[in-house]
Amino acid sequence: MPRKHVGIRDVAAAAGVSVTTVSHVLNDTPHTRTSDETKSRVREAATRLGYQPNRLARGLRTQASGMVGLLTEEIATTPHAGRIILGAQEEASRHNLTLAIINSRLRSEPDVEPTEVQAFLDRQADGIIYATVYHDEVVLPEHMHAVPSVLIGARDRDGEVPSIMPDERAGAASVVDLLVRTGHRRIAFAATSVDVPATRGRLLGYRDGMLAAGLDPDANVVEAESEAAGGYEATMALLDHGRSPEDRPTAVFCYNDRMAMGAYRAAAELGLSIPADVSIVGFDDQAPIPASLYPALSTVALPHYEMGAWAVRTLAGLIEGSGEPDAASAVATLLPCPIVERGSIAPPAR
Incomplete structure (x- = not known):
């Protein structure tokens, strides 16, 4: 029988920590608040299970490409997408990052297509943003944890990836x-x-x-x-x-x-x-x-523009090692939705 593939989620379960923590430990992410005891427990679990890290992912942590990926779930064909993309592009420029976009199909199930994530990893993206139209929770493929990731308009079902949503x-x-x-x-x-x-x-x-x-x-x-x-x-x-x-x-x-x-x-x-x-x-x-x-x-x-900008700003912090994803991931960040007053409101006549 072929040997069962051991993934990062298996290591996380064995060590009793989040997938994000395992990724930080095994990729030696700087400026994280992971204790030495936790690091030791993660490495011991990885060794015991025979976990083999993705060589490309490890290379990404040490050899930045300056490119981040935006994976959209048909938002590029909606009237709202332009503002999200503009906010992301302008914020990416402020951080000297190049934004690459893949427009995915709308799915009936709240998950992310692994092959589309892999397309960004194959191009050595430093991080990935996933923007969805409808789903409040998504299931992320395991290898999306190989690089820092952020969600727009959705929450990670496992509560490990930072996300932004309109209030x-x-x-x-x-x-x-x-x-x-x-x-x-x-x-x-x-x-x-x-x-x-x-x-x-x-x-x-x-x-x-x-x-x-x-x-x-x-x-x-x-x-x-x-x-x-x-x-x-x-x-x-x-x-x-x-x-x-x-x-x-x-x-x-x-x-x-x-x-x-x-x-x-x-x-x-x-x-x-x-x-x-x-x-x-x-x-x-x-x-x-x-x-x-x-x-x-x-x-x-x-706040489409603001969500796009927030996502890139947060992702840039994670890539640079100055962000704290564990604290930010459990609950989605909510941005205000302001009223735009025009001519259709007046005091009642009766």
């Missing part, structure tokens, strides 16, 4: 707070049932804001498709449900800007003026939608 829950709560301060009490949410982290975060944020204002978080929530047609359907249900003007919502907060497009159409068909009769707010600040609507749509901006 969509707080962003949604801030919308409700703004509407309440503007005078609104009947605030509806045009939600979606698509089971992704953004759906959960934005609904929770809406509920947080409503409860903080002493308002019923369930009275005016309608789910629909997360496109313009769904926004139209949800808004028609919210504003024209046999309600008198005194009971009708005075503000509709939409799950995203595409739904807000449909909300504008629904308001027009009902003879309602925006924002005099109803205020409408979106989420994503997805160009060119907000500026193309009339009046221009108030919305919440996702």
Whole structure:
């Protein structure tokens, strides 16, 4: 029978430490806070199991290429990708790093394709950034731990790789707070049932804001498709449900800007003026939608540029040995999602 391949995860399990710690010890990563006792335990486990380190990976630790890889899960074909890539590129330039990009296909399962990671390792990348569209957790291939790695828009299921995500829950709560301060009490949410982290975060944020204002978080929530047609359907249900003007919502907060497009159409068909009769707010600040609507749509901006820059900055620190991945990996770093106020919000007329 062929001998079972011993990987870095096997060494980590035998030594009772994280994969990241094993990588630091076996690659002699400088400036880490690993104790001598832990180092000894890791090396003993590696020897006992017969672990053979990847020679290419070891070379990467001692012979920097000045190149980092950005592996994207179809974000390069989405409207948001440009800002992530721009933030990453400009931050890479500040650190004298070259950014290489591979655009991967969208997967139904939250994992990273090993062959795409290997493509960066074969080109001697000093580090790897993985950016995903929907998944809140991903499974990383073992050899991705051969070099420092960072995640954008996802968490490492094993909690060993630093990650950055937008704080969509707080962003949604801030919308409700703004509407309440503007005078609104009947605030509806045009939600979606698509089971992704953004759906959960934005609904929770809406509920947080409503409860903080002493308002019923369930009275005016309608789910629909997360496109313009769904926004139209949800808004028609919210504003024209046999309600008198005194009971009708005075503000509709939409799950995203595409739904807000449909909300504008629904308001027009009902003879309602925006924002005099109803205020409408979106989420994503997805160009060119907000500026193309009339009046221009108030919305919440996702910090795509900032996430790209954070990822490269964090990765650069890990490559240089000045970062502390173990402390940063257990919980994703959350970046604020600011409200961009335009012309679609006004005090209620009633």
